[in-house]
Structure formats: structure tokens, C-alpha cells
Amino acid sequence: MKVVLASKNKHKLEEISKITQQFDMELVLQSELGVDIDVEENGSSFEENSLIKAKAVMEATGLPALADDSGIAVDALNGEPGIYSARYGFDDTLDDWGRLQLLLKNTEHVPDGERQAQFVCVITMVTPDGKTIQARGEIHGELLRAPVGENGFGYDPIFYYPPMGKSTAEMTPDEKNQVSHRANALKVFYEKLKEAGYADK
Numbered sequence: 001m002k003v004v005l006a007s008k009n010k011h012k013l014e015e016i017s018k019i020t021q022q023f024d025m026e027l028v029l030q031s032e033l034g035v036d037i038d039v040e041e042n043g044s045s046f047e048e049n050s051l052i053k054a055k056a057v058m059e060a061t062g063l064p065a066l067a068d069d070s071g072i073a074v075d076a077l078n079g080e081p082g083i084y085s086a087r088y089g090f091d092d093t094l095d096d097w098g099r100l101q102l103l104l105k106n107t108e109h110v111p112d113g114e115r116q117a118q119f120v121c122v123i124t125m126v127t128p129d130g131k132t133i134q135a136r137g138e139i140h141g142e143l144l145r146a147p148v149g150e151n152g153f154g155y156d157p158i159f160y161y162p163p164m165g166k167s168t169a170e171m172t173p174d175e176k177n178q179v180s181h182r183a184n185a186l187k188v189f190y191e192k193l194k195e196a197g198y199a200d201k
Contacts, residue, residue, distance in 0.1 A: 001024065001025050001026065001064065001198065002026045002028065002063060002064075003020075003025055003026065003027055003028075003063065003064045003065065003066050003125065004027075004028055004029075004030050004033060004035070004057055004058070004061050004063050004064070004065045004066070005027045005028065005029055005030065005065075005066055005067075005068075006030060006039070006053040006054050006056070006057035006065050006066065006067035006068075007029065007030070007053075007067070007068065008029065008030070008031055010029070011153045012068055012182075013027060013029055015173075015176075015177070015180075015182055016066075016068065016182065016186065018173065018177055019177055019182075019183060019186045020186065023190050023193065027066065030057050030060070030061065030065075033061055033063075035057065035060050035061055037056060037057070037060055039052060039053045039056045039057070040052075041053065041069070041083070043083070044083070045083065045122075046069045046070065046071070046082075046083055046120055046121070046122040046136070047069075047122050047124075047134060047136070049069040049083055049122075050067045050068065050069035050122040050123065050124040050134065051067070051124045051126070051132065051134065052067075053065075053067035053069065053124075054066060054067035054124040054125060054126040054132075055126050058126045058127070058128060062128055063128070064125055064126070064127045064128065065125065065126055066123065066124070066125045067123070067124050067125075067126075068121060068122070068123050068182065068185075069083070069121070069122050069124075070085070070119065070120060070121035070122070070181060070182065071083055071084070071085030071086065071119070071120060072085050072103075072117055072118070072119055072120075072154075072155045072159065073117060073118050073119075073120055074103070074107060074110075074115075074116075074117045074143060075114075075116040075117065076107060076110040076114055076115065076116075077106065077107065081099075081103065082120075085099070085154070085155070086099075086154075088102060088103065089102045096153060096154050099155075100147065100154075100155055100157065100158055103143075103155065103158070104143075104145065104146070104158060107143055110143070115142045115143040115144075116140070116141075116142055116143075117140075117141060117142060117143045117159065118138050118139060118140045118141070118181070119138065119139045119141075119155075119159060119168075119180065119181035120136070120137075120138050120181055121136070121137045121138075121180075121181040121182045121184070121185040122134065122135070122136045122137075122185060123135050123136075123137075123182075123185045123186060123189045125189070125193075131196060133189065133192045133193060133196055133198075134189075134192075135185050135186070135188035135189035135192055136185055136188065137180075137181045137182065137183065137184030137185030137186070137187070137188060138181050138184060139161065139168075139179060139180055139181045139184065141159050141160050141161040141162060141168075142159075142160045142162065143158055143159065143160070144157075144158045144159070144160050144167060146158070147167075147169070148160075148166075148167045148169065148170060149166070149167045149168070149169025149170035149171075150169060151168075151169050151170065151171060151172070151173070151176070152168050152169040152171070152176065156168040156169035157169040161179065163179070164179070168180065
């Protein structure tokens with residue numbers, strides 16, 4: 001099944017494709033189909049924003065569209081940056097590294113032992129015939145005080161995963177695809193796909 005990924009992020013395409021190819025789904029970026037739309041993510045949850053993006057790209061392409069809305073939620077910051085992870089600080093001059101540094105600065109006061117955080121991912125697929133399939137995945141860990149690791153992207157270098165004893169940026173792609181929030185969401189998503197008749201049981 002050919003599905004459009006409602007994203008311009010090639011890192012996301014790589015991560016998601018490694019998992020979706022296992023259940024015979026061919027993912028293409030919206031830009032590969034000549035679609036260049038900026039969807040206003042004005043929802044109040046990962047679920048709402050994921051649905052908004054998937055629906056807009058499905059309507060623009062006429063193909064099933066898959067959207068991923070994800071971010072990091074820090075307990076000591078009452079769940080921030082959360083749905084604003086990619087826009088944290090609301091400063092257009094900040095890139096991924098700048099947002100990471102801002103999060104470290106804003107959590108300097110948080111003592112060790114109270115730096116719990118989680119990555120959250122919600123995957124939504126909307127089809128032209130009106131079906132919506134949605135799944136949520138999380139990974140729980142702790143916020144480091146300095147970046148560690150060269151892999152991954154976004155906040156990976158400062159997210160420590162205790163069961164593996166390393167940051168998500170120190171994990172190999174295969175390791176990350178076993179435990180990440182995105183992998184966990186896609187596992188649930190695959191089961192829902194099968195229930196809906198879009199994948200072999």
C-alpha cells in the first residue's frame with residue numbers, strides 16, 4: 001500500500017520506513033509528490049495535531065496519509081515542551097540543537113532523581129474512504145545534563161534510557177527501532193491496521 005508521510009523530515013521517513021516496510025507499506029514524503037503545504041498544528045494534544053496533519057495531506061494528495069506527531073515531555077516542567085517540542089522557545093532562529101540547549105537551560109534547577117521525561121509519539125493514518133487509524137507510543141527515561149551520542153536527531157542526545165544504560169543518541173538505529181516511542185506507536189498501529197483489514201493477519 002502506498003502511503004504519503006505528512007512530513008518534510010527525512011529523518012522521520014527513514015525511521016518510520018524501517019518499521020513500516022515490514023508490513024508492506026510504501027511510504028513517500030509529501031514533497032516527492034509535489035505537495036508543499038504547511039499545516040497549522042493548532043490542536044491541544046499529540047492526537048489532535050497528528051490527525052490534523054494526516055487529514056490535510058490526504059485531502060491534498062488523494063492518497064492515504066500517515067502523520068506522526070511527537071515530542072518530549074519533562075515531568076518537572078509539567079509536561080513541557082510536549083506538543084511544542086519542534087517549536088520550543090517559539091524562536092525561528094533556533095534549530096534542533098538550539099532547542100535542545102534551551103531545554104537544558106530550563107531544567108538546570110531540576111535535581112538528579114527528579115529529571116524524569118518521556119518521548120511521546122502519536123501515529124495517525126487517514127484514508128480517502130474516511131477511515132482513521134490512530135496509535136500512541138511512549139518511552140520513559142531521564143533528562144541528561146549534557147548531550148551524549150551522535151545518532152538520532154532532535155532531543156535524542158539528552159534523553160537517557162535506563163534499561164539500555166545509554167541515551168537514545170547512543171543507540172544504533174536497530175536498537176532504537178526496538179524501544180523508541182515511534183517504534184512503540186507503530187507496533188500498536190500495525191495491530192490496528194490488521195484489525196481494519198489493511199495488513200495481513
